[in-house]
Amino acid sequence: MYNIHSERVETLRALMESRGWDAVVLTGSDPHAGEYPAPRWKQVEWLSGFTGEAGDVVITLDHAGLWTDSRYFIQAMRQLDGSGIELHKTRVPGQVLIPEWLASYDFGIEDRLPVVAVDGLCQRTADIDAIVEAFDGRVTVSDVPDLIDVLWEDRPQVPCTPITTVGEELAGESRASKIAWLREFIRSHGCDSILLTALDEIAWTLNVRASDVEYNPVVLSYLLVTSDRVNWYVRKNAFSGTDADTMASFRELRGDGVSILDYADIGLALSGLENPEPGRIRIDPSTLNYNLYGILSSGENAVLVEGASPVAVRKAVKNAVEIENMREVHVEDGIAMERFLYWLENELEAGFTVNERQAAGMLGSFRREIPGYKGDSFETISAYGPNAALPHYHTPETDSNELMSRGLYLVDSGAHYLFGTTDITRTVPLGQCTRLEMEDYTLVLKGHIDLAMARFPRGTAGCQIDVLAREPLWKCKRNFGHGTGHGVGTCLCVHEGPQDIRQNFNPQPLLPGMITSDEPGIYREGRHGIRHENLLLCKASGSNEFGEWLEFETLTLCHFDTRPVLAELLTKEERQWLNGYNERVYNTLSPRLPRHIAEWLRLRTMPLPAPDSRS
Secondary structure, three states, rough: OOOOOHHHHHHHHHHHHHHOOOOOOOOOOOOOOOOOOOHHHOHHHHHHOOOOOOOOOEEEEOOOEEEEEEHHHHHHHHHHOOOOEEEEOOOOOOOOHHHHHHHOOOOOOOOOOOOOOOOOHEEEEHHHHHHHHHHOOOEEEOOOOOOOOOOOOOOOOOOOOOOOOHHHHHHOOOOHHHHHHHHHHHHOOOOOEEEEEHHHHHHHOOOOOOEEEEOOOOOEEEEEEEEOOEEEEEOOOOOOOOOOHHHHHHHHHHOOOEEEEEEEHHHHHOOOOOOOOEEEEEEEOOOHHHHHHHHHHOOEEEEEEEEEOOOOHHHOOOOHHHHHHHHHHHHHHHHHHHHHHHHHHHHHHOOOOOEHHHHHHHHHHHHOOOEEEEEEOOEEEEHHHHHHHHOOOOOOOOOOOOOEEEEEEEEEEEEEEEEEEEEEEEEEEEOOOOOOOHHHHHHHHHHHHHHHHOOOOOOOOOHHHOHHHHHHHOOOOOOOOOOOEEEEEOOOOOOEEEEOOOOOOOOOEOOOOOEEEEEEEEEOOOEEEEOOOOEEEEEEEEEEEOEEEEEEOOOOOOOOOOOOOOOOOHHHHHHHHHHHHHHHHHHHHHHHHOOOHHHHHHHOOOOOOHHHHHH
């Protein structure tokens, strides 16, 4: 059977033979190490058909492989079928990652080093270093920017959307203050400049937003800060004839000493041709692309000082204004969620037909009514029954599954507003549930609650408390393959580092002001999937002779449906937390809901009784 992706792999192999490449590595990222690339850089999807957000491809003359993690295993096997591309599983015991796999691969070469071609624009410097290290240096890495341009007909252009600025009343800090802090950082670290390439870091520093990347309110750009200059390399320069809002934003930025330069000129600038004075430049190899690293390292004028960007942690620790804004945005978003859940329940009870796509659309319509709504923070996952077993299920635009009055429906969604970002998952009983569905629902909820109740000493990393969300599942020999929590930006990327809560070792401590998701789950292929997610604010919890203590405040406001809960599986403390949370949701949201929805919410938030008090 004809498969267009199999054909594209063979076309790439023909190019490889003509150029003398032994392997090609393509990533699902962009020139800024972004998780969600613009259509132009969805090279993995174009080549393989795989649409997941995390996937890299290796093509040799006789093997084609896709590397992705457990969130996408089921999806990848379906989408790769017939392409000739083999799934390589990551984040599992015994995993073999791309660098090690390439280094152990038999290229059948004896008289020369293997040549691995990469699109250096879309490869992080750290990833190339890992490949070279795996080969002990005995490999030739060929940097070929946009290497599939010659194969990809009608490839999308670099996006360009209007830019707006964010005032101090929303950001909590001016761009002048942030730039002054950056300058103090480079001075104290013995550097002359710093290059920022991560889009959310640039947007945060300059207090700017756009829509260059779907679901991410960022601007495709680079930022170079020195002791006396701020150079912003962006497509929308003064001669682009762009919209009035963007031009007003540029005037504001120039008023704060920011020079607006062309996005395409970053390579020329870093080569030293525009600025011949030597200097020590701070770079972050985890986000700097390999192509720009090559330009910098081959020049005579720059001394590279490698290290993590200081912006990541400072951005992750929200200031007082951002925290209050995030509290308010979760009230507004919670109202939209409760309106949606009321609508869904009543539509099904009335016998109306609702499919996954229609449900997602209705939830979006409720959010669009909220003042300050800027767009969804990711594509809504609207999944019924077996589809929910795919953690990152993509709801089809046509012929999506109909919701039935039985079993479980999972909806994972969120939005960007001028004053914050949300990310929430609710698993909803649509009718009678099986004993197994109820067990899984309750065990996942136990894990969610246990993490939300955590108290821990300052200096604790997310990987050290991840077990709290897993232990109820582990005790029943159940598990989930994805991380438990990720950082969330403030009207910025819904996935934000450097903190997370997952099993993988990450030494970054959780700090007061960080906002992180709490989303354990369980997935049974062909049967059901369950996930419960709220956002948590890390905050101080006092100090004593044993040190300083931290705890979480739950920001998300939307009730957990207790109808599938097996109360005998909850401890007294867990039941008290659940009842207290649902009561807080009712007390906070009901005054701002229509009376009939508030009355319905009262019923859905009634306390869950102790097991021995049930009739």
